[in-house]
Amino acid sequence: MSLDIPRPIDPSLHPLVTGNYRLATPAIEGFYELVMRCLRYRIMGALIYGPSRIGKTRAIEYVRLLLAREHPKITTYHAQCEHKPRHAEGPFFATLLEAVGDTAPNAGTTSSKRTRLSLRIREAAARAGSGTVILFCDEAQRLNDHEYEWLRDVHDALDRQQIKLFTFLVGQEELLAQKTALQVAHKTQIVARLMVEELAFAGIRNAEDIATCLNGYDQTAYPECTPWSFTRFYLPHAFDAGYRLTGDAATLWQAFEEAHHKASLPGPLDLPMESFARAVEIVLKDSELRDAPGYCPDSALWTHAVRHCGYVQSRHATGRVLATA
Template sequence: MSLQIPRPVDPSLHPLVTGNYRLATPAIEVFYELVTRCLRYRIMGALIYGPSRVGKTRAIEYVRLLLAREYPKITTYHAQCEHRPRHAEGPFFANLLEAVDDHAPNAGTSSAKRSRLSLRIREAAARSGSNAVLLFLDEAQRFNENEYEWLRDVHDVLDRQQIKLFTFLVGQEELLAQKTALQLAGKTQIVARLMVDELAFYGIRNARDVATCLNGYDQTAYPEGTPWSFTRFYVPEAFDAGYRLVSDAGQLWQTFEAAHRKASLPGNLDLPMESFVRAVEIVLKESEIKDAPGYCPEQALWSHAVQHCGYIQSRHATGRVLATA
């Protein structure tokens, strides 16, 4: 029985248990292409928008990991835009200072915070030896016109100091509406600096996308450099006998489609990463105790996983085409 087979690390530390792992998806690959295109063509700002829970926050982290590997000299930051009834300058700059690792983000006046933000970014660029710095702003639809103006001011200050700040506004579909509203209001300076390019982010849309993601579990090793892929860690006997999760891609997609239809949900299936990942984790964890040479998950287990991954529940809870946070 596979539970007796020694694993290279304590199972409680595995990324599948801690949730600390990222999967490449076709949408993430397109996101990364957008970022590298902006770098290449010196496009200083773009917006990436899509429904909630399709995996935008995880995508930012994955893109940053890829950038760290492919562009080691470029500094990247990830700020979470906060919801505030009052859009005040002090908290806005404190939030960004926290993202750029300032030791006392709340200290000083708004003006002092603004200066310190530019200084921290300039210092990071000097340390890394590149004048390009990337800032990913998550849930950016929470910004209003004032915050976009303050952000543009930061761009201008850094530009005068020969630092190129590339800003990627990531958020829900309202972001696109904000861009249109700013264009109609004649605020072209904001759009031209922060919102030049755009990308509609999406979830998992077909069996091919499912296969891409399942292949990640079959190929990604933990610990790195060992023969212990995520799939093998949970079903080593089945894996060594030739089983791969990717071979069940069509089955998993059809199971989600059947659940989508049965629940009479509107529109085509556009599967949030959150639901997909949870379904796969359920199958691997349940399979661990059944592992044997020749084992593969039964249809009943895939159905159980789809039923308990939260997809149908979250869609019903909102009454919207896709669940919102």
Template sequence: MSLEVPRPIDPSLHPLVTGNYRLATPAIEAFYELVTRCLRYRIPGALIYGPPRIGKTRAIEYVRLLLARQHPKMSSYHAQCEHKPKHAEGPFFTNLLEAVGDHAPHAGTSSAKRTRLSLRIREAAARAGSGTVLLFCDESQRYNENEYEWLRDVHDALDRQQIKLFTFLVGQQELLAQKTALQVAGKTQIVARLMVEELAFYGIKNPEDVATCLNGYDQTAYPEGSHWSFTRFYIPQAFDAGYRLVADSGTLWQAFEAAHHKASLPGNLEIPMESFTRAVEIVLKESELKDAPGYCPEAALWTHAVQHCGYVQSRHATGRVLAAV
């Protein structure tokens, strides 16, 4: 049995248990390419938009991890835009100060917060040894025109100090409507600074995408540099005998397809990252007790995992059609 095979770490510390891991999907790769293109061509801002629960927040975290590895001198921040009944300047700058790690984000007047934000970013850039800073604003459809203006002011203030700020507005489809409304209203300075490029973010759309993601479990090692891929950690005997999750990509896609049709959900199948990872985790955890040379999960287990991963429930709950991109 799999549990008798000694593991390199305590299983309770594994990323699959803690949830602290990120998978590269084709959409995340497109997001990273957009970011690197903006850096290369010095495009100061872009929109990344898509339906809720599709994996945009996880994508930001993955892109930031990749940036830290590929561009260690660049600083990047992840601001979570809050829903506020009043769009006041003080809370807006408090939110950004929290994102950049200020110790007392609520302290001081709006203008003091604004000054401190520029100072914190400048200090981080100096420590890192680069004049380039990236800011990812999550759920940014919650911003209104004033907040976009204040964000533009931050760009200008840093620009005067020879610091180049790149802003990535990540949110729901309403972001696109906001861009159009700003263009119609003649607010071209906001669009030209914060909304130049656009990317429609999407879920897992076909069996090839499923294979790409399952391959991540087969290839990614933890601890890093060890021979213990995520798949091997859970079913080492099956893995050592040649089984790989990627071999079941068609089966998993069909299981999602069957659930989609059975629930009479509208639109084409597009699997949110949250549902996908939960389904794979269910299969690995259930397989752990059945591990043996020659073991591979039955189609019924993949169907069970899809039923319990929350895909149908979340689609019914949001009542949203995932637009085909």
């Protein structure tokens, strides 16, 4: 690291080291816009679907952070839907109680869990000073018809207490098939409450998307309200001389494309945020000792970062690979 320029914080505390940061992709921005549209038009439920390991959970975290900053009176929760061999009311409400911060989510009868869930949400809404609550259900394709009915009951119970619950079902493509099956079965009350809007969620799909994300590193300051963007923190000399990560968008996209094709991965490149972020982190950390006016990472370093960011390895886990890199 360029030690001649003192940093505003200990480098070990930087979000790039701790991993405690989120960047918006165009798909995540679309997700946030969907949430705001549902709030504005009082659409109580929507589904967001896409392939596994594409960054949907990170998207929920980002949207919640943005809501907390832009709309601090809105209470938000993130429930992780579990794969269960037997769909029972007790475990279902225990999952929701855990999401809303109940200290003993498994305690009590099913009836007491229902009551406690409404109470916890009502208490949180009162503290926040708003009757608006948002629930993100992650891996929602694991829910069945009964659980959708129970979720609808929660909506109704809260509505009687003047609390509006907006539910966003986030999961894999099976979610869309579930909606169709519910419509065919004439269970329109579930669809009308929980599945009105739809959004296809994708990863990073082109160099323009890459540029949008890289711009986050160039623009986001830490600590906030200082001139220390993420890029400048690691490359102050190069940054002050005009270097920006955004300028390397085409190079990084090409490196990912080459890795994708070399590994004979199926389908077009649909890049998860996790793999992208790790590649950028590798480049910034490996570049800090080389920082100088006029420095910019060469294409070999970007290729090295892509090779070690876990993209091909993660796709090995989710799709058949015909040849390895």
